[in-house]
Amino acid sequence: MSVHPRVVHKRRATITALPLYYSGHVLKKHTKEKDFKNYYAELRGATLFLYKDDTQDTYVEKLDLEQLKSMELESPYQRKTPTIFTLTLHTEEVQEVQEVQLKMDNADTGEEWRAYILTVVKRQIPSKLQLLPGQMFLLQDVLVQERTRNPPSSQPPLPPRPSFLKPSGSAGASSPPKATSAHGIPACFFDVTRQEAERMLEANPEYGGIILRPSTLPNNYALTLRQLTPSGPVMKNYRVASTSGGFIIELEAAVMVPSLNDVLTYFIEKTEYRVHPYVPFQPYDTRIDVLPAPECVATTSPTAKIIPKAQVAPMVQSQNKEEPLPDPAKPVGGEYVLPDEDGPDEHDLKMVQLAGDLQEVLKLRRENICKEKGNPPGMAQWATNGAPL
Known part of the structure; x- marks a missing residue:
């Protein structure tokens, strides 16, 4: 039925x-x-x-x-x-x-x-x-x-993609990856045993959940993973074999990747970015201490910078002062003297003195002529003051 x-x-x-x-x-x-x-x-x-x-x-x-x-x-x-x-x-x-x-x-x-x-x-x-x-x-x-x-919000949001997950290099497939190079060893690689790696992950879960370490087999690596589950944290260890063509993650279905960084990328993607490599945090200071200022440093506001003047040695005046030149002889009244624009010199002074002497001679000669002709003294005086002969 x-x-x-x-x-x-x-x-x-x-x-x-x-x-x-x-x-x-x-x-x-x-x-x-x-x-x-x-x-x-x-x-x-x-x-x-x-x-x-x-x-x-x-x-x-x-x-x-x-x-x-x-x-x-x-x-x-x-x-x-x-x-x-x-x-x-x-x-x-x-x-x-x-x-x-x-x-x-x-x-x-x-x-x-x-x-x-x-x-x-x-x-x-x-x-x-x-x-x-x-x-x-x-x-x-x-x-x-x-x-x-x-x-969709029932699960915690996925963290952003880590910056160290860079695409694989463009090196040729014929050249095997060099795990000993500066760029081949990830930052989460530590030379520890399985027990030490598990203790590190358990003691500092905030640092990360993946540690890459050397394996007990030569030329091989191991990966220790700490993953959170509803029943609590779980520790897992995986073996990574190194070959001439790359690195093999030994799972039930083996996965081959070209570098150790790609090994980390594979595990991070498979855990949906909820587990990241173990990298210890660098400590940071949280206080700023105010120290006393040194004695040679002024604590006041700086003043305007004063540029010093150049110091020039004072001029020493000579004790033997040069005597000033004598004033030129003043011309006799009624006689004309042409002014010297450039100032009198020695030659001009001599000429002025010679003209004065000549005038004295002419004066005496006029007086003598007037006496001989019997002119009155007024005429002599008039002739002396510049009347024509």
Whole structure:
């Protein structure tokens, strides 16, 4: 006797409290398998539950779509051809990549599955959907429920990308990386043992959570990682082998990188940047001490700078003063003397003195002539004062 679908739905709801967003028949197979198998699928939250049929209340397999890395469509949307999706899931616990293919015989059903899966994973409705307005309305309602159930802010925000994560150099692949160069050894490399590295991470978690150290094997390295989990901090140790072509991170699926800095980049990206390399902080001063000023330094405001004047030795006056030249002889009244513009010199003085002597001689001669002619004394005086002869 078949069970009513409503009863089955109630039983499934008791197994998980996740809301049911979409359901239907799908074909599923892993990439390693040859044939598809028929399942009844339910999309609850961000998890896809697979049942053998719609009458089973216990799922046989579930896919955690939170680990979805990519969803590829093998062929473009066509109504008359089936739709095949390839889901790439990365499981963090076992470090394994899983590829699952889902097939829908109806292209419209396949478009709905694609819309619902991408909406709950990315928490946004994808663009360019081939859906009717009513289907878009239901999809919008699913987006609101999923954001309410698992808001984006429920997890702490990721820190910014560290500055030391620089892209790999453009060196040729033929030249092996040099781990002993100045740029090859990261700052979080310490020559310590496993126990010492774990103690360092435990004692100073604020410095970081990754320590790169030498391995017990020659020419190899080891990486100690301290990661926070809901149950508390967990210590893990990984081996990094050095080869001529690079460095191999020995995981279940080995990863090869060209340098030790790329080893750190790989672990930081895989932990979603929540763990960063162990780098001790440099101490900083928090006080400014006011010291007394030195004696030779003035504490007052500086005054204007005075430029000293040049000191010139005083001129020594000679004791033997030169005697001034004698004043030139004053001309006799009534006689004309031409002024010297450039000032009198010795020659001019002699000429003036000679003219004076000549005038005296002429005066005496006039007086003698007047006496001989019997002129009165007034005439002699008149002749003396400059009358013509």
